[in-house]
Amino acid sequence: MSSVAQKKGFGAWLWEWLTTVDHKKLGILYFLGGGFFFVLGGIEAMLIRIQLLQPESDLISAGLFNQLITMHGTTMIFLAAMPILFGFMNVIMPLQIGARDLAFPFLNSLGFWMFMFGGLFLNISWFTGQVPDAGWTSYTSLAITSPGHGMDYYAIGLQIAGAGSLMTGINFLVTIINMRAPGMTYMRMPLFTWTTFIASAMILFAFPPLTVGLFFLTFDRLFGGNFFDHTMGGNTIIWEHIFWIFGHPEVYILILPAFGIFSEVFPTFARKRLFGYTSMVFATVLIGFLGFMVWAHHMFTVGLGSTANAIFAVATMAIAVPTGVKIFNWLLTMWGGSIKVTTPMLYAIGFIPSFVMGGVTGVMQGAAPLDYQLHDSYFIVAHFHYVIVGGVVLGILAATHYWWPKMFGTMLNEALGKITFWLFFIGFHLTFLIQHWLGFWGMPRRVFTYMDGQGWNLANYISTVGAFFMAAGVIVLVINAIMTTVKNERVGNDPWEDGRTLEWATQSPPLFYNFPQTPLVRGLDTVWLEKQEGNKSGITPAVPIQDIHMPNGSIIPFLMSFGLFIAGFGAMFRLETAWGLPLLIFGLLWTFVTMSLRSVKDDLGYYVSKEEILQDIKHEGGQK
Amino acid sequence: MANFEIYERSQSEQELMKLRAKRGMRSQVIMFSLMIFLTLLSFSIVLASNAEIIGFSKFFVIPVILLFAAVQVGLQLYYFMHMNEEGHGFAEMFIFTGALLAFLIILTWVTIVWWNPVYV
Numbered sequence: 117m118s119s120v121a122q123k124k125g126f127g128a129w130l131w132e133w134l135t136t137v138d139h140k141k142l143g144i145l146y147f148l149g150g151g152f153f154f155v156l157g158g159i160e161a162m163l164i165r166i167q168l169l170q171p172e173s174d175l176i177s178a179g180l181f182n183q184l185i186t187m188h189g190t191t192m193i194f195l196a197a198m199p200i201l202f203g204f205m206n207v208i209m210p211l212q213i214g215a216r217d218l219a220f221p222f223l224n225s226l227g228f229w230m231f232m233f234g235g236l237f238l239n240i241s242w243f244t245g246q247v248p249d250a251g252w253t254s255y256t257s258l259a260i261t262s263p264g265h266g267m268d269y270y271a272i273g274l275q276i277a278g279a280g281s282l283m284t285g286i287n288f289l290v291t292i293i294n295m296r297a298p299g300m301t302y303m304r305m306p307l308f309t310w311t312t313f314i315a316s317a318m319i320l321f322a323f324p325p326l327t328v329g330l331f332f333l334t335f336d337r338l339f340g341g342n343f344f345d346h347t348m349g350g351n352t353i354i355w356e357h358i359f360w361i362f363g364h365p366e367v368y369i370l371i372l373p374a375f376g377i378f379s380e381v382f383p384t385f386a387r388k389r390l391f392g393y394t395s396m397v398f399a400t401v402l403i404g405f406l407g408f409m410v411w412a413h414h415m416f417t418v419g420l421g422s423t424a425n426a427i428f429a430v431a432t433m434a435i436a437v438p439t440g441v442k443i444f445n446w447l448l449t450m451w452g453g454s455i456k457v458t459t460p461m462l463y464a465i466g467f468i469p470s471f472v473m474g475g476v477t478g479v480m481q482g483a484a485p486l487d488y489q490l491h492d493s494y495f496i497v498a499h500f501h502y503v504i505v506g507g508v509v510l511g512i513l514a515a516t517h518y519w520w521p522k523m524f525g526t527m528l529n530e531a532l533g534k535i536t537f538w539l540f541f542i543g544f545h546l547t548f549l550i551q552h553w554l555g556f557w558g559m560p561r562r563v564f565t566y567m568d569g570q571g572w573n574l575a576n577y578i579s580t581v582g583a584f585f586m587a588a589g590v591i592v593l594v595i596n597a598i599m600t601t602v603k604n605e606r607v608g609n610d611p612w613e614d615g616r617t618l619e620w621a622t623q624s625p626p627l628f629y630n631f632p633q634t635p636l637v638r639g640l641d642t643v644w645l646e647k648q649e650g651n652k653s654g655i656t657p658a659v660p661i662q663d664i665h666m667p668n669g670s671i672i673p674f675l676m677s678f679g680l681f682i683a684g685f686g687a688m689f690r691l692e693t694a695w696g697l698p699l700l701i702f703g704l705l706w707t708f709v710t711m712s713l714r715s716v717k718d719d720l721g722y723y724v725s726k727e728e729i730l731q732d733i734k735h736e737g738g739q740k
Numbered sequence: 741m742a743n744f745e746i747y748e749r750s751q752s753e754q755e756l757m758k759l760r761a762k763r764g765m766r767s768q769v770i771m772f773s774l775m776i777f778l779t780l781l782s783f784s785i786v787l788a789s790n791a792e793i794i795g796f797s798k799f800f801v802i803p804v805i806l807l808f809a810a811v812q813v814g815l816q817l818y819y820f821m822h823m824n825e826e827g828h829g830f831a832e833m834f835i836f837t838g839a840l841l842a843f844l845i846i847l848t849w850v851t852i853v854w855w856n857p858v859y860v
Binding site: 293317320321325351353354357361408409412420421424 | 830834837838841844845848849851852853
């Protein structure tokens with residue numbers, strides 16, 4: 117296993133990517149998989165906006181519109197935003213703590229393939245014409261009576277993808293607790309690692325409720341269960357509770373890593389250490405904890421009673437405090453810094469006002485009496501797009517530009533990057549700012565069309581124009597990626613020149629074992645510290661060069677996930693076809709056999725010898 | 741391949757480990773008998789309640805066996821799953837956070853879903 121490039125056939129190349137357990141390759145797979153679903157969700161969004169361009173439009177039927185909004189929400193949250201963030205966590209977090217890989221490389225691969233097969237399962241519904249259509253929240257009176265197999269695709273697809281997310285979250289937790297380099301104390305961890313840690317802890321607590329809820333839904337729809345059917349003694353409100361007990365932490369699982377990304381970008385390009393590091397960590401932990409105490413604010417109008425509404429309203433508003441702490445810390449990080457306005461920095465600066473606007477409208481909805489007015493209007497749509505696009509997506513785009521050289525070894529073009537930013541940023545505000553007023557003017561969300569003469573025409577027109585700007589921005593980004601990949605100008609360890617954390621002391625992209633020698637961490641922003649003291653490599657090794665133990669690749673995760681994928685189809689067609697039940701049994705059996713294969717066959721990994729490492733160092737002329 | 745070294749314990753180290761193992765064994769035996777005792781107690785008060793002996797109403801029996809169950813879970817975690825030893829801080833933190841969240845969720849459901857003064 118030398119890192120010297122060798123010519124390989126297509127089969128060998130494909131086999132390598134299917135069997136890889138390397139965190140950097142799986143990170144790239146997560147990133148590309150998530151990117152694919154992001155484009156898919158984006159196309160759905162464009163169709164929604166084109167339909168709403170004019171009043172009484174009949175371009176898209178009401179049924180198809182329901183399918184589009186359901187799949188847009190589900191795809192963007194579960195299959196785009198989360199996997200892309202997982203991709204960055206996978207590639208960057210082990211590098212930031214000086215680890216060679218995640219704690220369980222096999223599990224990492226299994227998590228990815230379960231996400232991928234779950235996502236494909238969900239989207240295969242488009243080819244069958246029976247698509248989920250009860251909204252991404254899938255409220256059960258509607259979801260249970262939805263005809264066809266649409267909601268079955270939702271329940272089973274998310275079940276498979278969700279299990280993958282849960283195991284990857286646990287993987288991140290174990291990695292951060294156990295595999296930090298010598299000297300990397302908790303209070304020296306970069307903020308992106310901290311937010312990965314807290315987001316993973318939230319995954320650990322938030323995903324089991326989703327798993328339970330989806331199992332209940334699957335049983336209600338396919339196996340004659342009555343968990344949510346009130347005519348049979350069930351309770352339909354329970355689904356809403358279960359969903360939001362998962363769903364509210366889920367949005368913090370998305371935003372916390374984005375906060376982490378910006379907490380890396382600000383100090384790097386303000387060339388000044390993060391202001392208030394300790395309070396940043398504390399705020400992250402507090403947001404993570406409070407995130408579990410507020411779920412019922414999604415249900416103010418259900419009729420929980422005024423006491424319950426008051427308690428959840430106060431808890432909701434409390435979250436604004438740690439978030440405010442973060443906003444001020446970012447501003448004060450820039451204050452007095454020597455700022456370089458690069459593309460990631462542009463996104464970071466654009467993020468602050470955008471996210472604050474989303475946060476303020478969130479507090480408005482947190483006030484229960486006002487929420488009765490805003491509920492189910494376009495104001496809600498504007499709010500959650502302001503936090504998710506203005507927060508999470510801007511974070512993802514910032515990280516894409518910021519860490520692209522670390523992931524792919526070449527820089528994205530800065531000029532095109534800035535064009536992407538301006539197109540996307542202007543398009544984003546154009547699309548969603550006006551929707552606040554649409555809400556005030558009474559336009560309900562999730563309607564497939566509206567009548568003329570209600571004063572909504574111009575606002576909807578503006579909103580659709582904005583969506584085209586955003587699409588143009590994403591297209592420029594894709595062109596940028598293709599162009600720079602074809603040009604392929606290789607970059608050094610620290611292409612931004614101001615890297616502060618350990619990932620910038622590795623090659624771009626890093627060797628498959630990351631660090632020839634495990635680094636010694638001497639403080640916060642350890643690479644910056646070393647560079648200040650004249651150590652150009654940015655690393656002080658903690659150990660001599662020695663043999664490195666690495667895990668073997670394996671095709672088993674792919675096969676295991678594939679078993680669940682076909683079992684899903686079996687469960688769905690169990691009652692109406694003869695092959696349904698055998699397929700269900702076969703799929704589960706397949707998964708169990710591959711699981712036992714993994715248990716029976718000892719895989720002790722292999723060693724990279726000292727000689728190879730020395731050769732790599734000489735060849736690359738990298739670290740000293 | 742990596743080189744494996746055989747590490748030999750010194751005399752005092754060996755004795756210290758022996759002493760620790762002995763103490764560990766002792767506490768496990770004590771806790772095991774305590775758990776069996778609690779189980780027997782739980783069964784006997786349920787039997788007493790079934791025999792309608794005065795003083796063993798269900799308002800006494802149910803809280804007491806739940807309490808005994810909680811104690812047993814604690815003993816199980818700390819003495820048999822080694823949470824009383826060093827280096828289990830994270831496991832402890834995650835277990836208690838999970839328990840707290842589960843408790844809050846169930847409390848909320850009991851108060852605002854199943855028993856709601858609005859509907860009573």
